[in-house]
Amino acid sequence: MGAALTIxxxxxFGLVLLGALFFAGLESLEPLSQEIDRPDLTDGIPxxxxxxxxxxxxxxxxxxxxxxxxGAAVAVLVDPDIGAMAFAVAIPMVWAGAMGPxxxxxxxxxxxxxxxxxLGTPRDAETSLVPPEFAGFSTALxxxxxxxxxxxxxxPVFVARFADDAASxxxxxxxxxxxxxxxxxxxxxxDPWGLKLRNFFEEGRAASA
Amino acid sequence: MSNSRSNRPQSKRTRARSATTSQPAASxxxxxxxxxxxxxGPPAAIETVxxxxxxxxAPALWPLDLRIGAGERISLIGHNGSxxxxxxxxxxxxxxxxxxxxxxxxxxxxxxxxxxxxxxxADQPVFYDDLTVWEHLEYIAxxxxxxxxxxxxxxxxxxxxxxxxxxxxxxxFSRGLKQKAAxxxxxxxxxxxxxxxxxFVGLDRLGKEALLELLTLAHGDGATLVVATxxxxxxxxxxxxxxxxxxxxxxxxxxxxxDLAALTEGARQDRS
Numbered sequence: 001m002g003a004a005l006t007i008x009x010x011x012x013f014g015l016v017l018l019g020a021l022f023f024a025g026l027e028s029l030e031p032l033s034q035e036i037d038r039p040d041l042t043d044g045i046p047x048x049x050x051x052x053x054x055x056x057x058x059x060x061x062x063x064x065x066x067x068x069x070x071g072a073a074v075a076v077l078v079d080p081d082i083g084a085m086a087f088a089v090a091i092p093m094v095w096a097g098a099m100g101p102x103x104x105x106x107x108x109x110x111x112x113x114x115x116x117x118x119l120g121t122p123r124d125a126e127t128s129l130v131p132p133e134f135a136g137f138s139t140a141l142x143x144x145x146x147x148x149x150x151x152x153x154x155x156p157v158f159v160a161r162f163a164d165d166a167a168s169x170x171x172x173x174x175x176x177x178x179x180x181x182x183x184x185x186x187x188x189x190x191d192p193w194g195l196k197l198r199n200f201f202e203e204g205r206a207a208s209a
Numbered sequence: 210m211s212n213s214r215s216n217r218p219q220s221k222r223t224r225a226r227s228a229t230t231s232q233p234a235a236s237x238x239x240x241x242x243x244x245x246x247x248x249x250g251p252p253a254a255i256e257t258v259x260x261x262x263x264x265x266x267a268p269a270l271w272p273l274d275l276r277i278g279a280g281e282r283i284s285l286i287g288h289n290g291s292x293x294x295x296x297x298x299x300x301x302x303x304x305x306x307x308x309x310x311x312x313x314x315x316x317x318x319x320x321x322x323x324x325x326x327x328x329x330x331a332d333q334p335v336f337y338d339d340l341t342v343w344e345h346l347e348y349i350a351x352x353x354x355x356x357x358x359x360x361x362x363x364x365x366x367x368x369x370x371x372x373x374x375x376x377x378x379x380x381x382f383s384r385g386l387k388q389k390a391a392x393x394x395x396x397x398x399x400x401x402x403x404x405x406x407x408x409f410v411g412l413d414r415l416g417k418e419a420l421l422e423l424l425t426l427a428h429g430d431g432a433t434l435v436v437a438t439x440x441x442x443x444x445x446x447x448x449x450x451x452x453x454x455x456x457x458x459x460x461x462x463x464x465x466x467x468d469l470a471a472l473t474e475g476a477r478q479d480r481s
Binding site: 030031034035038039040041043044045046047048052 | 301302303319321322324325328329331335336337338339349352353
């Protein structure tokens, strides 16, 4: 409904749409949240954490398909003129909208593994890469980042309103799919990427010492 | 009943493990004599080298050299804060050692291979909020690739007396029932080494009997068992007793030779 009103009535309804996307995504990610909250259980399983986390997204994605289709059906009721576009946009939009909650959930996951254990060192024991004077900015960014990421999910709706041609909407959908793929890949490969980054900085410190 | 894998010393998995562990050892020794002196048998179930843990400046476990052979049944005793849980959590890769190294079945602690070999039952059972007992068992068994998990799960829940509660959420259980549910989760997956921290806490007579029977079956199948406990009556079942006090090993030997009362009394004195 938010999408239909954004296209046909006012762009301000995009805020309603954004909120709906964010909270639908957050609710659908409960299994991932529970997994992250129980690292003892996860690390007892002889499988990379990223693989388990990424597979929790499958159930969320399926649930969000139903949310997206329902949303498209409601949007068509509000504005029958957007019928085909609503169904084309709905699923990539809800998936991309859920990437904000994915990021905020993953930020609570254990940090990248150390060479000796998979759990890694506690977050508060890490050497911060951010200077103290930028800590406030870092906190604000951490709070806003998930919402900004979810906002990317609304892009096709605004493209539909202002560009109003199928090709532009199609390109925005391709971009959404690519964006979603990158976030899912990050969930899957977060540990090895984090380990590489940590090693890179440690090597840098060792070289400069 | 037991899902131990340790009774398959000649399996492809074990042979592959022996090969992979022996190659780096040989290549890292430049002297032929050193290679000849290297152990030729299978890797120890658990081996630690100078393994230590400090919390800030406070030592929780002093540097520890320990070798536990495959198939041993160990009781680990010590007062609260003696380092039992710290040692176990480091061995299962859930706690970062401050110093030293350790291996499980020849693999570095925390590695995928080590995690596949070790089953850990924590002193505080942890469950997913929205999964029933049966769903927990299915989830864990499937992620470990256990093919015949259903019969295994039925036998386990029946043995601990949870058959009527398999469709309930374990987060709503009492402490004793949670412990029973956690027991079934620890035993439903394959393992070569089992580390159990205070398993008797909260268990009723039936639960204790079931646990002892499960441990005996697993040991009979060749699994290596390490049970940290204050239940001294269970110590006689073990083949080796290790006592910790203030992060140090104060006894390592046969349970029959140990003066348990003196050890626990000494531990208490150390604590005070």
